[in-house]
Amino acid sequence: MLPLLAFFLAADPLIDLTESVRKLVEVYSIVESQAADPVNPSRAFYGGALPSMLRGLDPHSIFLDPDQYQQLQEMTSSAQKGFGSIVSILPGRVIVLQTLPETPSSRSGLTPGDEIVAVNQYPLMNLEPEQLIQLLSEARRQEARILVRRASSPRLLEFVLVPETLASASVDRAFHLQPEIGYVRIQNFEVRTAAELKAAIEKLGGSQLKGLVIDLRNNPGGVIEPALEITSMFLKPGQSILSIRGKSRKEETIQVPENTVHYSFPVSILINGKTASAAELVTAALQDHGRAKVIGERSFGKGLVQSVYPLSDKTAIALTVAFYYSPKGRNIQRPLQNVQLAAETDPEDRGGVIPDFTIFPPALNRLQAVLDASAAFTTFATETIRSGLGLTPSKELLPNTMDDFRVWLSQRRIQPGISEWTANSIWIESRLKQEIYNQALGVEKGDEVEAARDPQVQRALDELLR
Numbered sequence: 493m494l495p496l497l498a499f500f501l502a503a504d505p506l507i508d509l510t511e512s513v514r515k516l517v518e519v520y521s522i523v524e525s526q527a528a529d530p531v532n533p534s535r536a537f538y539g540g541a542l543p544s545m546l547r548g549l550d551p552h553s554i555f556l557d558p559d560q561y562q563q564l565q566e567m568t569s570s571a572q573k574g575f576g577s578i579v580s581i582l583p584g585r586v587i588v589l590q591t592l593p594e595t596p597s598s599r600s601g602l603t604p605g606d607e608i609v610a611v612n613q614y615p616l617m618n619l620e621p622e623q624l625i626q627l628l629s630e631a632r633r634q635e636a637r638i639l640v641r642r643a644s645s646p647r648l649l650e651f652v653l654v655p656e657t658l659a660s661a662s663v664d665r666a667f668h669l670q671p672e673i674g675y676v677r678i679q680n681f682e683v684r685t686a687a688e689l690k691a692a693i694e695k696l697g698g699s700q701l702k703g704l705v706i707d708l709r710n711n712p713g714g715v716i717e718p719a720l721e722i723t724s725m726f727l728k729p730g731q732s733i734l735s736i737r738g739k740s741r742k743e744e745t746i747q748v749p750e751n752t753v754h755y756s757f758p759v760s761i762l763i764n765g766k767t768a769s770a771a772e773l774v775t776a777a778l779q780d781h782g783r784a785k786v787i788g789e790r791s792f793g794k795g796l797v798q799s800v801y802p803l804s805d806k807t808a809i810a811l812t813v814a815f816y817y818s819p820k821g822r823n824i825q826r827p828l829q830n831v832q833l834a835a836e837t838d839p840e841d842r843g844g845v846i847p848d849f850t851i852f853p854p855a856l857n858r859l860q861a862v863l864d865a866s867a868a869f870t871t872f873a874t875e876t877i878r879s880g881l882g883l884t885p886s887k888e889l890l891p892n893t894m895d896d897f898r899v900w901l902s903q904r905r906i907q908p909g910i911s912e913w914t915a916n917s918i919w920i921e922s923r924l925k926q927e928i929y930n931q932a933l934g935v936e937k938g939d940e941v942e943a944a945r946d947p948q949v950q951r952a953l954d955e956l957l958r
Contacts, residue, residue: 550812550828552796558806573655574632577602578935580870581624584617587870589930589938595658600651602640604931605874609648610639643875662714666692667940669705669953675943677707678722681714681770686721693725699755703956705949707762709788713769723777724748725755726784731819733777736797738814759784760952763845764853768792775845776818785955786847788948793826793843849955851948859908859916863901863923872900873927882928889925897924919945 556564576595580587586608591597609616611631616624632655640649662685665677674696676689693704713719723733727748735745748754761775761784772791778784797814817823826843856864863869876882876893884890897920898913908916922945930938943949 550796552794552798552810553812554810556800556808556810561802561806561808564800564808564810574658575636575653575655576658579608579628580867580930581621581628582867583620583865584624585867586616586624586628587867587874589870590935592658596653596656600653602651603642605643605870605878606649607641608638609641612637643878661688663688663692665707665936665939666696667936667943668696669943669949672697672700672702673705673953673956674701674703675705675707675949677939678711678771680711681716681718683715683718685715685718686725689722690725693755699757701755701757703758703760703953704755705760705762705952705956706784707949708767708771708775709762709764709948710766711768711771712766713771713794716770716773719770719774720746723774724752726759726778727754727781729754731781734773734819735817735821736814737817738797741814758956760955761786762788762948762952763791763847764789765792767845768794769796772824772845773816773818776822776824779845779848780819780822785849785952786845787849787851787952787955788847789850789852790842790846791824791844793824795823795825795843849951851951854947857916859912860919862906863920866904866906868901868904868906869923869927870930872897873924873931875900876928877932883932887929887933889921889928893924894921 554560574595575597576592577588577597578590578592580589588597588602588604588606588608590604591602611627614627616627619627634655636653636655638651638653640651642649660682662679662682663676664679665675667675669675674693676692676696678685678689693701696704720733727733729748729750729752731748733746733748735743737743759778761778763771763775763786767775767788768791772793772795775784775786775791779786795816796812797816798810799813800808800810802808815823815825824843824845873882876896881890882893894917901907913920922941926938926941929941
């Protein structure tokens with residue numbers, strides 16, 4: 493029934509609208525009165541007719557049911573419900589790395605190193621990372637009962653967490669890669685993202701910096717206004733940021749406002765295949781004006797202008813109304829197939845932003861994959877920290893940590909040969925340090941360790957030092 497309902501809404505536009513609506517009502521009336529099972533109107537329209545109608549336009553024009561619309565409003569207000577914990581997600585395993593102060597997680601007694609084994613009586617051991625992320629996202633919207641395995645406890649511990657509305661920081665990392673060379677990571681674009689970035693840059697040294705790496709990898713975009721503000725931080729007044737073109741609106745060019753104070757230090761931007769939308773617009777603008785070197789992988793390719801139109805019953809539609817173009821006229825939207833917007837994109841163009849330097853993340857070898865998948869680093873770090881060991885007063889690994897880890901692995905039947913261990917020793921030591929930092933000093937300190945071995949970050953740093 494649902495595809496049939498959608499057919500009437502997505503029919504030939506020349507057909508009289510009144511007649512189409514009449515047919516839709518007629519079909520629904522027959523189904524409601526004659527179907528073997530009772531028809532749920534919300535499911536028929538919210539889950540079928542309305543989404544199917546929009547799906548024929550393009551993949552990004554969607555119907556938002558009450559829950560989805562609420563999530564969108566939370567994103568644009570920089571606040572969302574959660575428990576205030578940072579976790580490491582592995583196949584079948586969720587391990588707490590950090591609990592934020594004055595949040596449900598910290599007040600409940602969760603501690604770094606705790607392993608969450610079940611959520612609301614749902615065991616996690618057979619779930620893939622994507623499934624775990626979905627389950628945890630759903631759980632944080634309501635009271636959740638979790639079972640936790642703690643090394644110091646002979647039995648599983650149960651915690652009841654009640655989600656609270658927490659401020660969501662979209663600029664979640666800011667540190668120095670070298671003296672006067674900063675690194676910031678922007679997770680997404682929310683209302684306060686530009687202000688957060690400004691504060692992070694000033695904390696790192698402001699205009700006295702000699703370079704900045706902006707990490708937009710895995711950034712799906714979000715609210716466009718902060719993206720315009722961020723771009724303006726690095727361009728001169730009057731320079732073009734982007735233009736907007738669409739059949740239902742007059743072409744518009746957005747420029748850096750007059751009297752805007754901008755940073756002049758060099759910039760490198762990191763992107764990958766999950767960098768999309770507003771993140772791509774910032775990247776394309778700075779690349780077109782020669783203000784940033786772009787490092788990583790081709791971005792996703794989403795350059796559509798969307799407007800949200802509220803409807804009754806706390807629902808809404810997000811509708812594509814135009815295309816964004818870079819200062820040099822690039823349409824970063826990737827080709828769309830079998831939709832009405834397909835003719836607006838060049839089928840020969842794969843879309844997205846192409847890096848100045850294409851660098852792929854390194855693949856894990858056999859030993860590295862085994863150590864990562866088994867959560868060996870995180871588990872060993874937990875045991876080491878709880879035994880009072882792990883770091884010297886100067887925050888370096890204790891001299892015997894690598895030997896202790898190798899013995900620990902051997903006890904768990906992970907016994908790499910001497911040559912294999914030697915070949916991977918630098919990587920292993922870095923991962924050990926990262927996980928110990930995550931739990932002992934916080935995940936930002938762990939990320940600093942990771943950045944030192946990240947080839948994309950290091951290439952971005954090299955470009956700033958040229």
